[in-house]
Amino acid sequence: MAIVKTERHPELPPPVSQTGVIGWLRQNLFSNWWNTILTLVSLYVVWEAMSALIGYTIINANFAGTTREDCTGTGACWVFIKARFGQNMYGFYPEAERWRINVGYVLGAVGLFLVLSDVIKDKKWPAVFLFVVYPILCYFLFYGGFGLPKVETSEWGGLFLTLVLASVSIFVALPLGIVLALGRRSDMPVVRMVCVGFIELIRGVPLITVLFMASVMLPLFLPEGMNFDKLIRALVGMSLFSAAYMAEVIRGGLQAIPKGQMEAAKSLGLGYWQAMGLIILPQALKISIPAIVNTFIGLFKDTTLVIIIGLLDLLSVIKSGTTDKNWLGLATEGYVFVAAVFWVFCFGMSRYSIWLENKLHTGHKR
C-alpha cells in the first residue's frame, strides 16, 4: 500500500528560461506584454535622458581654458567652475592660509573614519578626539590664535562655510536634542510643557524665518552693545532648528526602549541619570542613528538657506559667480555643480545610514 521512493532525485539546474541573462530578462523586463511596453518606453526615456545629460556634461562640454572665451562647445562650460574653484571651495579665505582648512579636513576625515568605520573596535579615543579635541583644534585652526593669523568669519565662504555650518549645527543640536527629548518625556508637567512648546514652535515655522530672526532681529532682543558674529547667529539659528527635529528623532528612539529596562536599572539601585546615561540613552541613540543621519542630511541641505541672510556658502558663492560680468549666462553650470556637490555628500550619508541600519539590524537579530 505504501509508496516509497528510495532513490534520491538529483539536484538539477533550473531550466534555462529561469536563469542567466535570458531568465533575468524574461522575469525582470518582459514578463508580460504590459511589462514589455513599459520596458521599451523606459529604455527610450533613459536613452534620451542619458544622451542629453552626457552630451551636456561631458561630450559637448569645455574643460580647458581660463576665460569665458574658452567656452566654445554647446554643452556645459566647466571652465567657469574651474576658474573660480578657489572661491567656490574657500570663499574669500586668504589664499596663503587655505592650508589650514585642508589640514582641518584631513584631521576631520581621519577622525570620522575611525569613529564610523569598523577598523577600530574601541571607539573611545577616536570619539574623544573627534568630539572634544577636534572642535577646539578647528576653532584655532580656522579662526586663528597660537601664532596663526586671524581670519575673520566674514571671509569664510564656499564649501568650507557650508561644512562648518552643517557640522557645528549637528554637533550642538545632538546634545540639545537629547535634553529636549528627555524633557518632553519628563514626569514634570512644567518641564514637559516648556520642551513641547519649544519643539513645536520651531518645527512649525520655516527655517528662513528663524534665520531671519537670528540674523537681523537678535540684536533687538539683547542689551545694547551686546552683539555676536553673524556666523555665530546663523549657527545658533540652525542649531536650535535642528535640535527641535533631533529631539523628535531621539524621542522615537527612547520610546522604542521597553519600560522594563528602566525598571531593571532602578531595581538594581541605579539613579535616574545613571540609568539614562548607562542603559537607556546608549540603546536609544543606537537605534536612532539612521534617523539622526537623515536629520543631518536635511540640515546639510538647509545650509543653503543662509544665502538669505547673506552668508557666502557654496550656493551663494556660485550664484554670485553666475552674475559675475565675466561669466554671465552660466547659471546652469553653476547650479548643476552645486547640485552635484550636495548630492555626493547627501547620497553618501544616506548610503551610510542604510549600511548602518542593516548592520544594526543583523546585530539585533543575533
Place this chain on the structure above:
Amino acid sequence: MNNAAKASNKQDDIAIQLIGMHKWYGEFHVLRDINLTVNRGERIVVCGPSGSGKSTMIRCINRLEEHQQGQIIVDGIELTNDVKKIDEIRREVGMVFQHFNLFPHLTVLENCTLAPIWVRKTPKKEAEATAMQFLERVKIPEQAHKYPGQLSGGQQQRVAIARSLCMNPRIMLFDEPTSALDPEMISEVLDTMISLAEDGMTMICVTHEMGFAKTVADRVIFMDGGEIIEQAPPQEFFENPQSERTQLFLSQILHNA
C-alpha cells in the same frame, strides 16, 4: 466549467494531480519530480522536516508559487500562466495559513464576505447570511462584528477557515494551521478541521499533529529534501514506516511529543 461538464469528465474523481512537477527558487531545486494524485474527498496529511518543501508544494497548487516543469491539474484545469485559469482554480481551492492572514482592517464578518461579494458577485445580504452560517459552523458567530485583533489566536484561525469556506471551495489546503497557536487553542482548531473532514471535503493538510493525522487522514505523505519519500495510510505510516528517513523523522517527533 459547470458541474454538468465536470460530471462528464472522465477524471471526475480526481481532485488534484501533480505530474513530474519541479520547482526552483533561483538556483535552488526546491521541489523535485513531485507526483501526487488526490482523489475527490480524500484527506491527505503532509509531513516532513522543516525546509523539505511542504509549504512550497501546496502553495504551488493554488499558484501562490509558480512551478517550472511538469503539470499541476486541479479540478480538471491545468495550471498555466493563463490568468483566467488561475482565477478559476483559486475559487475552487481554499487555503488556510499558519499565521491566519486575516485582514486586520475589516471585521470578522467583512473578512468573510469580502471575496464572495467582489469575486463571486454575491449580493451582500446573501454573502452575510452564508458567512454567519460558516461562522456558526466554526462556533464563533458572536464574534462576527469584532476585529481580528480582538480575537485569540484559535478564534482567528477559525475565522480564517470560515473565510475560506465562504467561497465554497471544493478543495481545502492547510499550511500548518495550528503551529502558531498556544496549546490550549490547538484543539479547537483541530476540532473544526475534523468536522470539515467528516463532511467529505477534499483536504491537503501540512501538519505535525500526529493525532489529527491518525484520526482523519486517508493518506500521510512524507517529504524530505524536496521529494515525496513515502506515502501510506496513517496506521501503516506510523507503525511501519518503510524508508529510513521516515523512521528517523518519526522517532524525533514522537520523542518530543
Place this chain on the structure above:
Amino acid sequence: MNNAAKASNKQDDIAIQLIGMHKWYGEFHVLRDINLTVNRGERIVVCGPSGSGKSTMIRCINRLEEHQQGQIIVDGIELTNDVKKIDEIRREVGMVFQHFNLFPHLTVLENCTLAPIWVRKTPKKEAEATAMQFLERVKIPEQAHKYPGQLSGGQQQRVAIARSLCMNPRIMLFDEPTSALDPEMISEVLDTMISLAEDGMTMICVTHEMGFAKTVADRVIFMDGGEIIEQAPPQEFFENPQSERTQLFLSQILHNA
C-alpha cells in the same frame, strides 16, 4: 546602617512587613489592605489569577510602584518618599522580572558588574571577580562575554538572577520568572532558584509553578481582586484550601497542567 545596628534591632528577624497597605491606579483600587510579614530566610510563593495584583504588590516592595496608604517596611527601613531610603532598600532587594530585562547593549559580564561599579563603587576587578562567581553559581560562566541576545531564554533568566545577586541583596523578589520561557528551559531556572532557597535567601516569588511551591516554599499566599485571600504552608494550601476562590483557582491550574 551596619550589621551591628541591625543585630540590635528587636525585629531583626523580620525582613519585610506590609501593614494595611493600599494602592490605586488612578481610580482603580488595585491593592486593598495588604498585611504581610516575611521573616528573614523565609521563602514565600505568591499565586492567584491574572490581574489579582501580585506583580503590583511585589513591585511596591522595591518602590517600582508607589503605594498610597499603609506602611511598607523593608529590612527595618520604612519606604517613604525619601530618595535615600529608597536607594538603600533597592540595594538590599534584588528583583527578577518575567522578561529578564537584561541590558542588550552590554555583555553578560557587564550586565552583572554595572550596578556594583556604579552604585556600590566597587573596583572593576573586584566586581568582575564577584560576577564570575555568581555566573558560575548559575552555571553559565562560559557565556560571560556574550551579549544577552545570543543566549537562550533560560540562560538569560539565569543571568538576570546572577545580576541581582551581584548586589548582595538580602531579599530577592521574583515576578513570574519562568512564564516567558519554553518548557525545556523552565527547569534550569527553577533549579537555580531552589539552590538559592537552600542557601537561606529571603525570597518572595510570584509563580504558578506548583512543583516549585511544594518543594521550597515556607508559605503560599493566594491573592485575588487585590487582596490576600489565604496564606498557608504549601501542603496545607494544596491539600486543604480553605477559601472557595482558592479551591476554584487550584482546580483550574491543576486541571490545565
Place this chain on the structure above:
Amino acid sequence: MAVDALGRQGGDKVSLWRDPKARAVFFQILVITLFLAFVFYVGNNTVENLEKRGIASGFGFLSEPAGFGIGIVLLLDYNAQTSTHGDVLLIGIINTVVVSLSGIVLATIFGFVFGVLRLSKNWIVNKIAAVYIEVMRNIPLLVQLLFWYFAVLSVLPTVRDSIKIGENVAINNRGIYFPSVIPEAGFMVIVVALVVAIAGAVFLTRWAHKRQDKTGQAFPVFWSCVGLIIGLPVLAALVTGMPFSFETPNLGRFNISGGWVLEPEFLALWLGLSIYTGAFIAEIVRGGINSVSHGQTEAAHSLGIRPGLTMRLVILPQALRVIVPPLTSQYLNLTKNSSLATAIGYADLTAIFAGTTLNQTGQAIEVIAITMAFYLGISLLISMFMNWYNRRIALVER
C-alpha cells in the same frame, strides 16, 4: 537607627531635599522662573531697544496703504494706491495657500506614481523611479528652485518666439498662456449643469453601492462619474448655444495679454516643490505598501481576489495607516518650504509681507510674529488633523 515600625503611623518628616516629589516641584519652579526671567529679559531689552531707536510698535500699519505693486494677485482686488498692508498680508496668505495646495496635489501624484513604480517588478522602471527619488531627495530645494527658474524656464523661448500649441495656447519664458472664458448671458445654465452633475455623481456612487449590496454586480462608478461631470456641462453648453466666449491671449507690444497665464515664478515654485516633495512621498508610499505583510496579498490571492482589487481592498487601506502620518508631515514641510518663493520672485507671504511690507514699515517684530503665527497655525491645524485621523484609523487590538 532603630526603627519602631509598628508603633509609628506617619513616619518621620522626610527632609524636603530627599523627597523626589519636593525636588520635582522645586526643579519645576526653577525652570519656570528661568523661563519667565528669560522672557522678561528679552522683552525688556526689546522694549528698551525699540524705545531708544524710536521704532513705533503696534499693528496700526496693517491699515495703512501699501503703495507698491504685487505681481500675482488672486481672488482679491488689489490696487497699489488704495490697498493696505493688511491686504498685502491677505494676498500673501492666499498666494502661499494656493501654491501649497497645488504643490500638495502634484507632489502626491508624483509620490504615488513613483512610489508604486519603485515597487514595480520591471527592473528598469524600478531603477528609473529609484534614480528620481535618490537624485531629488539629496539636492537642496533652494538649488532646485533656482535651477528651475534661472536655468530651465529661462531657456524657453522669448515672448515673440513662443511655442504655440494650437492657436491659443502659448508657452514662453513669461509663462504658459491659455484662453480665458468670458461668461455671457445664460452661462449660469452651465454652472447649474455642473452642480447637478456633481450631485448626480454622488447619488450614482451611492446607488451603485446599494446595487452591489443587493445584486452583487459592481458598477463602473469612476468612469461614469467622470463622464457625467464632463458630459452634462458640455451638453448644457451645446444646448444653450455656447453662452460664453474665449478671450484669447494676444501678443501686445511687450507681452501676451488677455487670457489666463501661469507665471514662471509660480511654475518654478510649484514644480520645484512638487518634484522635491514627491520624492519623499514616493519613499513613504513604498514603505507603506511594503509594511503590509506579504501574507495579506497571498491570503487575498488565495481567495481569488485579483491583484488590482487586492491592492484596493486589502493593501491600500492598511498601507494608508502607515502612509498618512508621514505624508501629512511632508505636506507640512511643503507648505513651510513654499517660503523659499522669496528667492525666485513669487509673491508669497514671506516675499511680500515679511519682505516688502516689513521693509516699507520697518515693523520687524510685528511682521515676523504674524508670519510665524501663520505658519505655526497651519502646522498646528495639520497636526491636530493628523492626531484625529490616527485615532480614527488605529487598528483595533485586544
Place this chain on the structure above:
Amino acid sequence: ATLDDVRAKGFIQCGVTTGLAGFAAPNDKGVWEGFDVDICRAMSSAIFGDPDKVKYTPTTAKERFTALQSGEIDVLARNTTWTLSRDVNLGFEFVGVNYYDGQGFMVKKSLGVKSAKELDGARVCIQSGTTTELNLADYFAANGMKYDSVLFDTSDEVREAYIKDTCDVYTTDQSGLYSQRSVLADPENHVVLPEIISKEPLGPLVRHGDNAWGDIARWTLNALIIAEELGINSSNVDEMKSSKNPEIARLLGTSGDLGSQLGLGPEWAANAIKQVGNYGEIFEKHLGAGTPLNIARGLNQLWSKGGILYAPPAR
C-alpha cells in the same frame, strides 16, 4: 553711545548692498570697493586714522532697515533714498546726500521704446523693499498704464531676470541702471530711457537718537565735499595743511577744534581726505568716465559748477 562702541570694538560695522558695481561690491580678492563703501572708509579714517577699520555687512534691500534698527550695523551706506517716513517713522537719521539720483527705466534697444510713456502692459523687474516699488506704482497709475511686477531680493537676481527676458523693463535708480548696464555682456544693446520719475536723494543713514554719531557721519561726508570745493585732494592734503586759507586750516585741523567738537582727533578730515580722497576723486574713481559705468557728474556736480552738491560750512 555708538562712537564708544565703535572705538571699543575697533571697527565700524557698515551696511552695504549685496553687490552693485561701482557703489559697493567685493573685488576678486573679496575686498569691498565702491562709492558707498568709501563713505564708510572715510568715517573709519576720521575715527581711527585708518580707512580699513571697517567690517561690511551685505544687506538686501529688505534687510537693511531691520539691520540698522537692531544695531546689527552702525551705519548704512547703501544707495538708500531719503524719505520722510524712513526718516521719521522707521527711526533713522539721514546724514546727508552723497548721490542725487532719480528712478529710471532700462529696456532692450530691440523693443524700439523711446519713452517711459510707451511702457503700458510691460513686465517690470524690481528689487523688493525699495522706494522704486512705490514710485513705479505711482507713475503707472498717474499715466493710466498697467504693468506686471516681478520682485527679487537682490539686484543681481533682477539683472539676471532682465537678461533672461523674464521681464521687459528694469527699473531702479538711474545710477543703478548705469551700474547694471555696465556689467551686461552687451551694454550697447540696452537703453536707459530719458524719463526720471522720482527724486532719489541717496545718502548714508544712522539710527535716530544718537546725534553724536550722526554728526560724525554727516560731517565726514560734508568734509569730503568741502575738500573738493577747496581743492584739497588726497595728494595735496599734506601741503595744504600749511595753507593760509583759514577755511582749509580749520578743516584740516591746523587751527580750531572742529575735531574735538565731534569727539575725534584734529586730523579727522585730513585723514579722510588723504586716505580716501575728496568727493570728486571718489566719484571719478568708482563711477566716472574712466570706469565701465561712465556716469556724468550731472546733479552731483558742486553747486559752484552747475550741480546741486552743497555742503554747509565747516566752522
